[in-house]
Every structure is written in structure tokens, then in C-alpha cells.
Amino acid sequence: MAELLQILISGLSSGAIYALAAVGFTLLWQASQTINFAQGEFVMLPAFFVLAGMTLFGLPLWAAILTAFVLSIVILGAMFKKLVVEPMLPHGTMPLVIATIALGLLMKESVKEFYSAQGQPFPSLFPQHVMDFFGASVSVQDLCNLAVAFAAIIALQLFLQRTRTGRAMQATAQDPRVAEILGVDVKRMVMYTFLINGALAAIASILISPVYLAKFSNGETLGMIAFIAAIVGGFNQIRGALVGGLLIGVLDNLAAVYISAEYRTAIPLILLIVIIMVRPQGIMGTSEGRTV
Amino acid sequence: MLKTLLTGTALAAGLGWAAQADTLKIANIAELSGAGAAAGSVWADGVHLAIDEINETGGILGMQVDMSEYDSQTDPLQSRALVQKAIDEGAFALLGTVYSSSTVVNMLVAQQNGIPQFTGSEAPSITQKGNPYIFRTTFGAQKGMPKIGTYLKDGLGVSKVAIAWANTEYGKGGHDAFVDVAKEMGLEVVSDVPSEQGQADFSADILKIKNTGAEAVFIYLTEEESARFLIEAKKQGLNIPMVGDTVLASQKVIDLSGGAAEGALGHVALSADAPVPLLQAMSAKFTERFGYRPDHNAIKGYIGAYAIKYGTEIVGEANSQKLTDALHGTCLDAATYPGVLMDICWDETGEVSRESFMVEVKNGAQDITTILPPN
Incomplete structure (x- = not known):
């Protein structure tokens, strides 16, 4: 029982961080039909903003994190929208997909070139203590990661459901033309979505890098897992991305402990295939009709 | 006009040949990016330090070392292609790779071309494949x-x-x-x-x-x-x-x-904290130049470069085959050959024998607890 509890908490902790990245996929898809294949690199980059702030500019950790947040929101949010999405979107989804793949490569290679190809130690925000929880040794860091990730997603949900701006963003996602007729500033709402994605990527990056180390190639795995989580959970639902992320985090741990550590990487892919066959809209997603 | 052109061409060719004769080409193929960058880039820094020292102190047999460096990207197939490229470009001896998954693939190319290769890899299989051209820089x-x-x-x-x-x-x-x-x-x-x-x-x-x-x-x-x-x-x-x-x-x-x-x-096998004066001196030079302390990979790269120098000088000429033959069954003592840092022997398979250490990490450094004899 204690073992299972430990697996669950550890899996939920990793899964919550995957969920943050997965939510980004769904947000951008809903707001602008953008599938951002650079999402993994979006999670990789903010950690290097923090490290650069600390090592190159001598900032304390808190100031470096604050700077990284601002940079992430500006570069990964506003600039991404203005410089990549807006010029490419009129040409259709496929050119934009290719553009985001190229952007991911550019970000990865730039970090490798200008910072380092090697993994970098990244300071942890939380204490490294271990707690006894019903017989299971539970890391305070895992619990804090879980709490911060959940808090971010709950705050996002509350913002979208309880505020006027949030509801305007939802209206924009559902039908931008009707939203515009109703007086919603659609362009601004879409921009907000990109800014939120930048912020979520920064949170995920700062939570995951103390354990994974900051490395230019981190986005490859993270992006893939987050993409699968978004599909498994439901690409058109934020809560679906949350469920998908958590499910993959827990399943990964369960598979590695009870089935085989060697085949653990196959588990998310098997889950993806099963979901596509059985419930293509994802666990929490809703079917969308298409016309020709 | 034609005479001038021919004279110029002959002169340029002659100068090129003279420049080539004064240099000795060595290639370093290492994991400078990808999953093995933490090992390969440190190895490469060790190689750079040694090669620069060698060149500053007269080179090898009076020839300056012209080192080419290739990034395998921690990809075995890429490393294989780069070993071939390095040999095609005239490398007389090879350094690298560090990751065994790459070395086990690319060492066949060096073997086919008769070029000695000094690797940082430690997988037992490397020296068990009967490849006479492979030499370790530390034991398996x-x-x-x-x-x-x-x-x-x-x-x-x-x-x-x-x-x-x-x-x-x-x-x-x-x-x-x-x-x-x-x-x-x-x-x-x-x-x-x-x-x-x-x-x-x-x-x-x-x-x-x-x-x-x-x-x-x-x-x-x-x-x-x-x-x-x-x-x-x-x-x-x-x-x-x-x-x-x-x-x-x-x-x-x-x-x-x-x-x-x-x-x-x-x-x-190799530690910058070992109570070995030559190792500590190398560590100090490395730290001063690169701003971080060398680990075993840096020391392996350094030793590999010096092994090529000493082997070539023992042979007396830049001959890949003679260098290969000379190092099998050879021991280099650190007193005579300080670049190897510690006494080292290669057997007929290219396997290394050397002292080693048991360590414990204390206060962010290796604390040597026991010195173990060669086996």
C-alpha cells in the first residue's frame, strides 16, 4: 500500500508538470488552431533564462525567476504570436505546424550554441526533505511541485470561468466571429492565450529542471509527452490536458515498477493508440463536427 | 604567361607540401553534443590542453600537431562516418570516441584503414573484439x-x-x-x-x-x-x-x-584529487584554462594525446602501423613520460593496466580512501 501511494504521488508530481505543458497545447489550439510543436522547447527555454540571469547578470534566484517569467511571456507568448503565428496562420495549419517544428529546432540549437550542450544543475525552489506519509516516503519537492502545478491550472480555470476576460477568451475559442459581433476584442483575447501559455511553460520549466537538469534537449521528451497527454485527455479541453498529463505520469511510474523499466517509454504511445481507436476525441474531449 | 602560371602553381604546391611536412594530423572525434556531451566535451578539453602543450614544447618529432575535431552528436552512425572522414582527411592517429556505443561501431573503420585509435570508452567488449588498432586510455x-x-x-x-x-x-x-x-x-x-x-x-x-x-x-x-x-x-x-x-x-x-x-x-580509475603530483599539476592547468575541474574524461583525453606523442617518438617516425605495433605490450612510466600522468601499460588487446582509487564524495570533492594496485 505504501509503495502504491509513493508511486501515485511521484507520478502525479511528474504528471502535473506534463499537464502544464499539455494545457499549452490545448490553449493555443482552441484560441488559434495552432499546434505548437515547439511546446517542449518552450518548457526547456525558461530554465536557461533563469540560469543566464544568475550566472551572466549575477541576479539572485528569485529575481532571475521573475525575469524569466517576464521574458517567457514576452518571447514565448507575444513574440511567438506576432512573428510566427500571425504571418503563418493565413497559409493554413500545416505551414504553421512546420514553422513551429523549425522554431523548436532553432531554440534547441541556439541554447546548445550560446549556452551549453551539457546538462546544467538548476537550483530547487523547495526543501529537499522527505516526509513519512502513511508509511510512504514522500518528497516535499514532489508535493510542492504538485501543489504549484495544480494551483496554476486551478487559477487558470477560475480565470477563464469567473472573470469577464476569461469568458471573453472562451467565447473567442468557441466562435471568434460571433464573439467579435458581441463586441469581444478577439485579437486581444488570442494574444492573452499566448501570454498565458508562455507563463505556464515558465512554471513547468522551473519545476522540472531541478530534477531533470537544464538541458537543450529536454524539450524533445517533454514536448512529446505533453502532446500525447493533450490528445489522450482531449485536445479541446483544458481539464482533458490535466487528466492526460496526470494519467501519463502515474502510468509511467506504474509501468516502470510493475511491468518493465525497459518498456516504460512505450506506455504513453500504447495509451495514445488505444485512445485514438476507442475514443478519438480524448477522455474528456468533445467531438467536433467538420464541414466540407 | 603560361610560364608564370606554371611557376606559381609549382611554388604553391611546394609551399603546401612543405607546410604539410611540418605538421602531423591527428583527429579527435567526440560527443560534443547530444546525450554524451557531458563526457565528450570534457574529454575534448583534455585533448586540447595536451595538444597545445605538445605544440608549445616542439610538437612530435619536430612537427606541430594539426588537430581536427569532429562532433559525433553521440550518434554511433554519425561517429562512424566522421571516423572515415577524419581518415580521408589524412589523420595519422585518432582520439575518441568516449561513448562505448559509438566506439564499438566506429573502431571497425579505423581498423579497416590501419589507423590507431585511442578511446575513452570503458565497455569490456571494446578490447575483446580482436581489433589491434584500438587502445584504451583507461581500463575497461x-x-x-x-x-x-x-x-x-x-x-x-x-x-x-x-x-x-x-x-x-x-x-x-x-x-x-x-x-x-x-x-x-x-x-x-x-x-x-x-x-x-x-x-x-x-x-x-x-x-x-x-x-x-x-x-x-x-x-x-x-x-x-x-x-x-x-x-x-x-x-x-x-x-x-x-x-x-x-x-x-x-x-x-x-x-x-x-x-x-x-x-x-x-x-x-583517474581522479584529479589523487595524491599524484603530475595529476594535480595537470588538474591545476586545466582548471586555470577552462574554469572547471577536470574529471576522468578530461584526464583520459589528455593521456590519449600524450600516448600518441610518446608512441610516435619511440617509433621515430609518423607511421600509423609502427605506432600501433609499438604500443602493444608497452609500459610508459610517468617519470620518463610525464604526459601519461601515472604509469600505464597496454597489453596485446589495447587494454590498460594502471593503479586506481576508491573514493568517497565529501564536501563536493573526491576523497581518496584507498589506492588499489594495477590488475
Whole structure:
């Protein structure tokens, strides 16, 4: 029982961080039909903003994190929208997909070139203590990661459901033309979505890098897992991305402990295939009709 | 006009030939990016330090070393192509690669072309394939395992052990050698956990080990994975001795894992903290130049470059085949050949014999606890 509890908490902790990245996929898809294949690199980059702030500019950790947040929101949010999405979107989804793949490569290679190809130690925000929880040794860091990730997603949900701006963003996602007729500033709402994605990527990056180390190639795995989580959970639902992320985090741990550590990487892919066959809209997603 | 052109061409060709005759081409193929960058780039820095020293002190047989460097991107196929490229471009001897998965593939190309290759790889299979052109710069994993087994059994009094290993050529070699030693010594392997190259999440691996009653864990992972493993082990409160071979207690892992490496134990073939004056002098020069302390890979790269210099000088000419023949069954003592840092011998397979050390990580550095004789 204690073992299972430990697996669950550890899996939920990793899964919550995957969920943050997965939510980004769904947000951008809903707001602008953008599938951002650079999402993994979006999670990789903010950690290097923090490290650069600390090592190159001598900032304390808190100031470096604050700077990284601002940079992430500006570069990964506003600039991404203005410089990549807006010029490419009129040409259709496929050119934009290719553009985001190229952007991911550019970000990865730039970090490798200008910072380092090697993994970098990244300071942890939380204490490294271990707690006894019903017989299971539970890391305070895992619990804090879980709490911060959940808090971010709950705050996002509350913002979208309880505020006027949030509801305007939802209206924009559902039908931008009707939203515009109703007086919603659609362009601004879409921009907000990109800014939120930048912020979520920064949170995920700062939570995951103390354990994974900051490395230019981190986005490859993270992006893939987050993409699968978004599909498994439901690409058109934020809560679906949350469920998908958590499910993959827990399943990964369960598979590695009870089935085989060697085949653990196959588990998310098997889950993806099963979901596509059985419930293509994802666990929490809703079917969308298409016309020709 | 034609006469001028011909004269110019002849002159240019002559000058080119003269320039070529004054240099000796050596190629370094290393993991400068990809999963092995933590090992390969440090190895490359060790090579750079040695080559620059060699050139500043008159080169090899009066010729300056012209070193070309190639990034294998930790991709075995890429490394194979680059070894061929280096040979096509006239390399007389090769340095690298560090990752065994790459070396086991690319060393066949060097063998086919008759070019000696000095590798940082430690998988036992490297020197067991009958390739006369491969030379290690440190001994293979199979040589360290009996020392680790003895330490676990007699030094720590352990009877049940877990193994966390990299599912690569390097990891499999070390894993199999350790399992054989454990069997011989009556150590029960209660958990056997492989991980993929570049694996980031070790939470499940630690959980698996925690719940098997292991009294110690033998860790045979590469640098970044070792650091991630130690960070996760600390996070989850895995309070059993963590023992490794060379990598686990290396300076790179200590730097990457922060405090999580404290208390890690390791059998180390080469250490900047060893009580060996030549090693310490090399470490000081390296630290001054690159701004970080050298680990075993940096020292291996340094020794590899000097092995080429001394071997060539023993032969008396830049001849790849003669260099290869000369180093088999040869010992270089550090008093006469200071660039090898410690007395070193190569057998007929290119395997190395040399003293080694047991270390414990204390206060962010290796604390040498025992000096072990060559085997």
C-alpha cells in the first residue's frame, strides 16, 4: 500500500508538470488552431533564462525567476504570436505546424550554441526533505511541485470561468466571429492565450529542471509527452490536458515498477493508440463536427 | 604567361607540401553534443590542453600537431562516418570516441584503414573484439568490478544489492561484468533496473530499488543520468550506500548533482584529487584554462594525446602501423613520460593496466580512501 501511494504521488508530481505543458497545447489550439510543436522547447527555454540571469547578470534566484517569467511571456507568448503565428496562420495549419517544428529546432540549437550542450544543475525552489506519509516516503519537492502545478491550472480555470476576460477568451475559442459581433476584442483575447501559455511553460520549466537538469534537449521528451497527454485527455479541453498529463505520469511510474523499466517509454504511445481507436476525441474531449 | 602560371602553381604546391611536412594530423572525434556531451566535451578539453602543450614544447618529432575535431552528436552512425572522414582527411592517429556505443561501431573503420585509435570508452567488449588498432586510455569496466565487489562485500558488509544501469553498450558491459562478479562473491542482485540513454525521470527506478530490500545500489550510468539518479534518490530518501565505477563519483556528476552526490562511493580509475603530483599539476592547468575541474574524461583525453606523442617518438617516425605495433605490450612510466600522468601499460588487446582509487564524495570533492594496485 505504501509503495502504491509513493508511486501515485511521484507520478502525479511528474504528471502535473506534463499537464502544464499539455494545457499549452490545448490553449493555443482552441484560441488559434495552432499546434505548437515547439511546446517542449518552450518548457526547456525558461530554465536557461533563469540560469543566464544568475550566472551572466549575477541576479539572485528569485529575481532571475521573475525575469524569466517576464521574458517567457514576452518571447514565448507575444513574440511567438506576432512573428510566427500571425504571418503563418493565413497559409493554413500545416505551414504553421512546420514553422513551429523549425522554431523548436532553432531554440534547441541556439541554447546548445550560446549556452551549453551539457546538462546544467538548476537550483530547487523547495526543501529537499522527505516526509513519512502513511508509511510512504514522500518528497516535499514532489508535493510542492504538485501543489504549484495544480494551483496554476486551478487559477487558470477560475480565470477563464469567473472573470469577464476569461469568458471573453472562451467565447473567442468557441466562435471568434460571433464573439467579435458581441463586441469581444478577439485579437486581444488570442494574444492573452499566448501570454498565458508562455507563463505556464515558465512554471513547468522551473519545476522540472531541478530534477531533470537544464538541458537543450529536454524539450524533445517533454514536448512529446505533453502532446500525447493533450490528445489522450482531449485536445479541446483544458481539464482533458490535466487528466492526460496526470494519467501519463502515474502510468509511467506504474509501468516502470510493475511491468518493465525497459518498456516504460512505450506506455504513453500504447495509451495514445488505444485512445485514438476507442475514443478519438480524448477522455474528456468533445467531438467536433467538420464541414466540407 | 603560361610560364608564370606554371611557376606559381609549382611554388604553391611546394609551399603546401612543405607546410604539410611540418605538421602531423591527428583527429579527435567526440560527443560534443547530444546525450554524451557531458563526457565528450570534457574529454575534448583534455585533448586540447595536451595538444597545445605538445605544440608549445616542439610538437612530435619536430612537427606541430594539426588537430581536427569532429562532433559525433553521440550518434554511433554519425561517429562512424566522421571516423572515415577524419581518415580521408589524412589523420595519422585518432582520439575518441568516449561513448562505448559509438566506439564499438566506429573502431571497425579505423581498423579497416590501419589507423590507431585511442578511446575513452570503458565497455569490456571494446578490447575483446580482436581489433589491434584500438587502445584504451583507461581500463575497461571488467577490471574495476572485482574491486567494487570486494568493497561491497568486505568493506560495506552488503549481501543484497540493486543495480541501476544504462541500457547502452557501455552500461550493458558494466552490468554484465558486475553481475558475474556478484555471482562469484555471493552477492544477491535483488533489483536490476535498466534505463535509457538520456533518461530524465528516475522516480520509478528509485521506487523499484527502495522496495526490494537492497542494502546498497551499484550505479552504472553516464554523467547526466548519474546526477539525475542521485538527485531523485535524495528526493525520495533512498538511504543506502550508492556505489559506482568511475562516473558516479566523478567531478562532473558532483557538479551536476549539487549536494545529492555527497556520500557516493566509487572506484575511480583517474581522479584529479589523487595524491599524484603530475595529476594535480595537470588538474591545476586545466582548471586555470577552462574554469572547471577536470574529471576522468578530461584526464583520459589528455593521456590519449600524450600516448600518441610518446608512441610516435619511440617509433621515430609518423607511421600509423609502427605506432600501433609499438604500443602493444608497452609500459610508459610517468617519470620518463610525464604526459601519461601515472604509469600505464597496454597489453596485446589495447587494454590498460594502471593503479586506481576508491573514493568517497565529501564536501563536493573526491576523497581518496584507498589506492588499489594495477590488475
